[in-house]
Amino acid sequence: LNSAIKSGKVRAPTHIISTISDDRGEEPCYAGVPMSTIVEKGMGVGDVISLLWFKRSLPRYCTQFIEICIMLCADHGPCVSGAHNTIVTARAGKDLVSCLVSGLLTIGPRFGGAVDDAARYFKDAYDRNLTPYEFVESMKKKGIRVPGIGHRIKRGDNRDKRVELLQLFARTNFPSTKYMEYAVEVETYTLSKSNNLVMNVDGAIGTLFMDLLSGSGMFSKQEIDEIVNIGYLNGLFVLARSIGLIGHTFDQKRLKQPLYRHPWEDVLYTK
Amino acid sequence: LNSAIKSGKVRAPTHIISTISDDRGEEPCYAGVPMSTIVEKGMGVGDVISLLWFKRSLPRYCTQFIEICIMLCADHGPCVSGAHNTIVTARAGKDLVSCLVSGLLTIGPRFGGAVDDAARYFKDAYDRNLTPYEFVESMKKKGIRVPGIGHRIKRGDNRDKRVELLQLFARTNFPSTKYMEYAVEVETYTLSKSNNLVMNVDGAIGTLFMDLLSGSGMFSKQEIDEIVNIGYLNGLFVLARSIGLIGHTFDQKRLKQPLYRHPWEDVLYTK
Amino acid sequence: LNSAIKSGKVRAPTHIISTISDDRGEEPCYAGVPMSTIVEKGMGVGDVISLLWFKRSLPRYCTQFIEICIMLCADHGPCVSGAHNTIVTARAGKDLVSCLVSGLLTIGPRFGGAVDDAARYFKDAYDRNLTPYEFVESMKKKGIRVPGIGHRIKRGDNRDKRVELLQLFARTNFPSTKYMEYAVEVETYTLSKSNNLVMNVDGAIGTLFMDLLSGSGMFSKQEIDEIVNIGYLNGLFVLARSIGLIGHTFDQKRLKQPLYRHPWEDVLYTK
Amino acid sequence: LNSAIKSGKVRAPTHIISTISDDRGEEPCYAGVPMSTIVEKGMGVGDVISLLWFKRSLPRYCTQFIEICIMLCADHGPCVSGAHNTIVTARAGKDLVSCLVSGLLTIGPRFGGAVDDAARYFKDAYDRNLTPYEFVESMKKKGIRVPGIGHRIKRGDNRDKRVELLQLFARTNFPSTKYMEYAVEVETYTLSKSNNLVMNVDGAIGTLFMDLLSGSGMFSKQEIDEIVNIGYLNGLFVLARSIGLIGHTFDQKRLKQPLYRHPWEDVLYTK
Numbered sequence A, B, C, D: 001l002n003s004a005i006k007s008g009k010v011r012a013p014t015h016i017i018s019t020i021s022d023d024r025g026e027e028p029c030y031a032g033v034p035m036s037t038i039v040e041k042g043m044g045v046g047d048v049i050s051l052l053w054f055k056r057s058l059p060r061y062c063t064q065f066i067e068i069c070i071m072l073c074a075d076h077g078p079c080v081s082g083a084h085n086t087i088v089t090a091r092a093g094k095d096l097v098s099c100l101v102s103g104l105l106t107i108g109p110r111f112g113g114a115v116d117d118a119a120r121y122f123k124d125a126y127d128r129n130l131t132p133y134e135f136v137e138s139m140k141k142k143g144i145r146v147p148g149i150g151h152r153i154k155r156g157d158n159r160d161k162r163v164e165l166l167q168l169f170a171r172t173n174f175p176s177t178k179y180m181e182y183a184v185e186v187e188t189y190t191l192s193k194s195n196n197l198v199m200n201v202d203g204a205i206g207t208l209f210m211d212l213l214s215g216s217g218m219f220s221k222q223e224i225d226e227i228v229n230i231g232y233l234n235g236l237f238v239l240a241r242s243i244g245l246i247g248h249t250f251d252q253k254r255l256k257q258p259l260y261r262h263p264w265e266d267v268l269y270t271k
Ligand SMILES: CC(C)(COP(=O)(O)OP(=O)(O)OC[C@H]1O[C@@H](n2cnc3c(N)ncnc32)[C@H](O)[C@@H]1OP(=O)(O)O)[C@@H](O)C(=O)NCCC(=O)NCCS
Pocket: A111, A112, A114, A145, A146, A147, A148, A149, A150, A151, A152, A190, A194, A196, A197, A200, A202, A203
């Protein structure tokens, strides 16, 4: 068959289309860039993500920002849903992939989903020229908490240092931080309502990512909408948290922890 | 291309082989039996398992035994690893498949694995003509607990009713129960050591399944070894427990439970 | 701590609620029914599903119908998304659970989702007293194909035997088949448009399940809505197809198939 | 209860132990290092991996090497098992996590497993002072191909550039490259047997990772054995490939690809 195809006698339609990488040549290429070039040029993990997810070489400040987000979201302790399920699976003696996966599957609307939501809602509100008052109150009417706003511990007079660092990095390196500054205005309004309604890490990452996309000048309006719809920030969170979940797996295996059984006393058996 | 293939001008090698079912005709066939025949003949879930896993129509007492095993293993409360992870994922607001899968991934050597192990060890010991004494003591030397023996609550004078029911069913319907009777002899010996070392459900299912395979006269010695190596009983446990895990998902969604976070106080943070 | 709790000195709030099964006593109970009772009464797999998912003992014709649905959906050949991914994972040498799970994860809106959708749309249309004409044309306006209608091969003069068997079973055993008969009327209308727009298995299962719930008299209107919202039929499909996916895993392992690599020629590498 | 615990009246035993991160304070810590310090010090993704997996701050050349490995393993085209299953799941319309996970589950002994195996076998051979001849021939006797040796395209006179780049980086930055140099000697021997038995990327990463661990002077012999046993390199591959799998998911969603069905003609239906 292959020889018949090569000789042009028959035409086989392909069943799969792929655009991000090519493994047919001497060395694999990411969005057209050969792997060895990536190493020789001293590119980082953020650059590879840029090539494979966005199919273009984003400027260094963008890929550095992506790397910072990954570092900040890499882990959040053993108690959250993802780490917990990974720990339980590791203690059942399962292999690394099963442990990681069992944890990843908890990521969604309630766990890890706030970053994408923050990006979506703030972008929409800014693009529609809503005042902070209009935005917050319209959310309240819909009964939705503004994603990216609110913190269990932090207060208006005791900000989250990570948010400040992200803001500092972006204000220093980004050509524009309009979405994030809009979120600051929203924060000013929500802080007037309650002292714990500060911008949180999810809000900072979500809005700054919108600034990255629109400020870089490398994406059309349509492309940005597509990225927001598909939910790329979810991908960033999933990748980042994989570092932590793999770490928790190694941790439990090192500690040789036995099978976990949830204590009966902690369960209300009812009808 | 297809017309070229049909006309016999080119020969396309296939990349995949499959033997259990065929979906190309008017209606799908399981191991050659059309679906409508399955319904018309009044076959049960056990018969379909027999066709798709064993590629033959096992006698009714065999498929009934398979169904009983599925019913007995369908659930074991919300505290075991599998149900727990499913519950956590359901409370993270994820879809049914994610919830089910997150729980299934905990099934393995420590959770649910005892049935296959019991089958393997008892079969091996019986086939090698080990006396119960030789078998149990050789296991002890290797530092392995005899799988299928031992119960948290049940005692020599207060047997597990499920084990008794399985034994009753098999003694009434199976042509031979030699593996299970061997396990009874082993139990007699272990009970002489400690009063809680009774045969448990895993032991009963594992050994009776060996009796089913060898007693039916429908499997060659080689086929039985293959089935034991591949670990079919694991498949039975996985399928059975899926019923329970899906049930727990529905349960949590009905109860509208919020995101689960493991309590900090229950974690020892150390180095 | 436990002794302090028992002595009533401290009260520990529980973090988990569960209602379907209880594993604390001498033997596990499903919705209050002890496992041994289930075996002694000669209950089947459908009855256990009834207890664990619906928390009640449905009449035998209901649980028999559930079992028939499981048998009909157990497999659909090696080419569909689920079986294909399971086969690829099995050929990568992974354990049974990983193989099963990799396939299950493809089940969703496009693969396996038609049953739930058929139930939802037909129930909604019937309850709102839409004529077949109004229903089909309103769907057309929304650009949605009526789920449960249409078949690649079957025609108005060559019905799907499985559909006929399901209809026969229900007309003989169900107190009412109003939703299914409504679908028959819809089919009459769609057949007038095109000869292949017959009721398919998804349509028959979906509408008959609605008849089961409402006809049994054991569910309140609210409970039925909850069941439809949560998507129980998806659970039925997932459980059923697990039989096939486990079968495909065993099949590939028996056949000792090597690592699968999709052929380069079948991929269009583009930008 | 909490107040009773705090007042010291009851002691609650913890059910979970965790050592890699702490989320109880004002900001999460990775192995004792607060997140903000990580950003302020300009650490990279490799440093975070170092903290969460190895619980120590490895020197920059180590974490840079980790990052290079991640970049080289991030993707290998759409045809390999992992990418293929992810693509099929994406085309079934499932969410990002399901797509990623369906692909990850194929990673194991046959897909992605060579790196860990190369590390294990070469470390073992070097530590036992086997000559290349003894090592290769003993493997041959066991019927195992030397993992990390052999390439489909590359030849002794046309080396893999990525291997050369890894070697260059390590020879320039590592205090010792003894395991890798040993692999070079093994390669010299295998090349004398056949011209395509060159060291491949898996061999280079596996042996250099052993050099990293032993050369850094920061791990005891016992700790290195533990790391090799648990299979940390598998974790590196899994994390790296997640970048590619997420990329393939985005790619298919961007391309709005329909449900994949494997072509019937490519399947051999047999008994
Ligand atoms: C952090 C958080 C839980 C704090 O909640 P809390 O202090 O218990 O606040 P309450 O639920 O008591 O709400 C107090 C008031 O603040 C309002 N509020 C809370 N969070 C709000 C938000 N994000 N946006 C707007 N208003 C908010 C509430 O509606 C309530 O208003 P009301 O008194 O007029 O009814 C909450 O702000 C939140 O969930 N924020 C979103 C968090 C987020 O992005 N999380 C990502 C986690 S990964």
